[in-house]
Amino acid sequence: MEHKPTVFVSSDYRYVCDTCEPLKRGISRGEIAWVGFRRGLYPGCEFASEELEGVRLCAYWDSRRRQTWKLPYHRNEGLEIGFVSRGSAEFSADRQGGKYDVLTPECVAVTKPWQEHSVGNPFLGACKMFFLIIDFGVRRPNQDWEWPSWISLGKADRFEFSRRMQNMGESIFKSSPEMRGVFARIGKILDFGSPESCVSELAVLFNRLLLELLNAFRGEQAEYSQSAPNESVVRCFIEQLEAHCAAPWTLEDMAEDCGLKPTRFTYYCRVLANATPMELLNAARLERARKILDGDGGLGNLSMTELALSCGFSSSQYFSTKFRQKFGVSPRDYRARSLPDAARGREKSGVGARVKGVANAGA
Template sequence: MRKTQIKNFYDYYQPDRCEPLIHASENGAVQMKGLSRFDYPGQELPDAILPGIYSMGYWDAKTDQNWGLDWHRNEGIEFSFMESGSLYFSTESETVHLHPGSLTITKPWQLHKVGNPIVTIGKQYWIIIDVGVRQPHQEWKWPDWIILSKEDLEYLTKILRENDVRVWQSDKKIQECFIEIGKCLDHAEIEIPQSRLNILINSLLLEILSLFKKGDIEFDQSLTHNLRTVEIFLNHLRTDFEKSWTLEDMAEHCGLGKTSLSKYCKHLTNMTPVNYLINIRLEAAAKMLIDQEEEHVANLGYSCGFTSSQYFATAFKKRFKCSPSEYRNRFNNGYVGKIA
């Protein structure tokens, strides 16, 4: 039986369960091998073997697929490598066409998707390592079996935390590490080669560090600040406003105290977190009033996260100087620009 993952991570982050990949593998559309914990695809890893590895595996698609991995986050830092073929990889800021040798690196708070919208022919490897963080400001803790020197591990961590480049061109040694990990996975059903995988993963991290050292790395300490965590959360809130957020929920999501969250939110928006959420809900409701002309006003308020029709109407009138029904009617008559 698989263990239950931390509840709040699933509540707040919607980590990827890779269900399209699982279905494609079960249907024979792709070859897939993996070792995993929780709901990730692949053979389950026993507790004592490589603790901190949430998932590692590969898929091998011989034909274009009818699925992709939509926007998601992972619980750990993910390193993915493309051995062959091509594939679109998207972040919130860009879409990149991956080619053989492409190495992607994403952190737990970073949304990304694979395929645009489908996965194409190619072989893709991945490994997800839990470093004990869910937000940018938190201190990383690598699994105990990572045996890089203290100095090397600290520098690798610094680069990963303070540099936001997500797509790199790997070298031959990194490629060899992933390919050898894949060979281990091919035989894992018989016996999981723990020592071999331990050595390979450590080697992979060391080679990634070497790759970084060869380049011109730009550091940005602001990527690790509390302010950055709150900024990411506020962006997330714009697409998750219908949830019953409390100030306590928001602070827990950010890994900050309520006072700190309020301070940074005020700095970024000149509003308290709760008022910022209400403003987002009202903007969404105003758009829905126009886009969904036949929907009852109260239902739109509930769908935007308001708990009562009266509270929705009161807040809406305070923001837009008219009731929701009047707003809809005035838009239909061409007057909404005068009241928005």
Template sequence: MEDPAATIQAEERTYCQDTCAPLKAAARAGTLDLLAWGHDLYPGRSFEKHMVPEVRSVGTWNAPRKQDWGMDWHRNTGLEFGYVERGKLGFALETDSWLLHTGTLTLTRPFQRHRLGHPGIEASTYHWLLLDVGATGPQSEWHWPEWLVCSATDLQRFAALMQSHETPVWHGNAEVARCFSRIRAALLLPEPEQVAARLKLHINELVVGVLDLLDQQEHASQALPGAYRTVELFLHHLTGHLEQPWTLNSMAEHCNLGRSQFSHYCLSITNMTPIDHLNHQRLNLARQLLDQYLELSITEISNRCGFNSSQYFANSFKAREGCTPSEYRKRRFGGLSGRVPTL
């Protein structure tokens, strides 16, 4: 949810006011149920300016079927919490993308470029909270709302954990699910003052719950068995060897593990099955090659990325990007030819 009140200059582009029009239109058309509160032009009911001004937007949607819209690339000036209660949802941040499943938590730092949709919104129940932490840039210091009762040490720890982890995708737990459920219940209260008061309470609970979750998952990663670290190292170097004809068996054998054990560790590390993660990385590479090397044919790119056929590559690319590789290149560069400078 991009801050409608903000104009952000980044990467020689200006990200201007956004009204979250696709989400509002879907709610008006009745293709999903929307429950939301916020400030300025965000969807749902509006708070008065003095009421929890740090809560830029908070809400839940229930999409009973796949939607023909998505939230395109945008940046927030605040910290965004997202949680998939049911279904699945496409999510991308910078150059990486995920298909989120039930119980997945996302944490997007201020000014990180991201989008929701694959490219359309899948059938899902999704919660979000966009919280202003006083950030003035990607590396600036955070200033939490005064009504957060966490200790200064805890809040500094939260910000440090967020800055030290590259992944925005986490495995949620029962406490995080309960926090979002309580926030949703608060949004149903009839009076704005009641909503604002309950939100302060439940956002405090959410911040503590998420901090505990981050701590637990960090401590778990520090005490991981050797096999886990072997898989982690293998996946890190996999991006340099995507042209090889990897299978689940060959990847597991490379790590001297059985299929089930390798799959378990891969899912824990990436939130994807091994084959899904392999295809995810191959498609990332394909998009880079399409952007940077116009002299390469689609077949050459398919081979370099390790796809066993150009048709399978085209189908996989279209499933994720919403268009074939040829269409993608045509939309971006038209009739240009030759090497394109690295972006």
């Protein structure tokens, strides 16, 4: 189905471009030092070697003063490990609750593939912070991880690591002296070495870090829930539904996109949002229509029929009925209230006659 909101995407450009823009602007203005190698759309030097497959980014930033920008909530395609070696940084993986934790050298931040997170509250502070992103081919939280060949963890450790990452609710863990030593050595390689000539050492360092993280997961006794992967799938789907609400969704389509049976998908919708899937779909469509009527996206001059169809409703009559039930007024009256005075005058004088005429027929 075209235009449906996949839970995760297989290419990184949809999320990474937005993620990197504040950082890229800070780098270009000379506000922050950035050293590292990357694959894809992240800032830094391209890693030319085909070895260390799956490593998308290994870098650090050095911010010597408080900035006037932050990294807003965003997603990355891989497991991301963040470590502050100097200073501190506010970090959040809790968009809904808005809770931020302060990262210091005593802790490490770990986000699962495609998990939303933010750095800076309200702005990025003075700190040196390392980032390591490894892509395990995960496009759904309950999908099996594809482990790169250079990772030497045993089969049992790999399984435990991925399951803990899929199910845990925590993102902040205590850093060990071993972790801090690994990042110090990575910093030396980034500063003075050539990543292509240090592949073996980097592979050893990354493996040591993954093993230390597994030990941290065990020691922290992180929150662990067998239902968390499926909940994460449905939560991500709901979060993206408004942007793709025009698609002709059925219950079966939505459930299939999340890899679940319709009954199980409905169960998780009720658990997460206290609503059925179709109720959530209608709510997303109505919210999108309201934003358009408020002028978002420059589409405020659509007729009622055009607006209804663009938001996924089959007819303007049904759309108007549902809109009135939710917002207490018809779409046409809502738009009239939202129009600036000058625009309202133009519509009364006939400039908006085409829109108004269609609206009379459909609202």
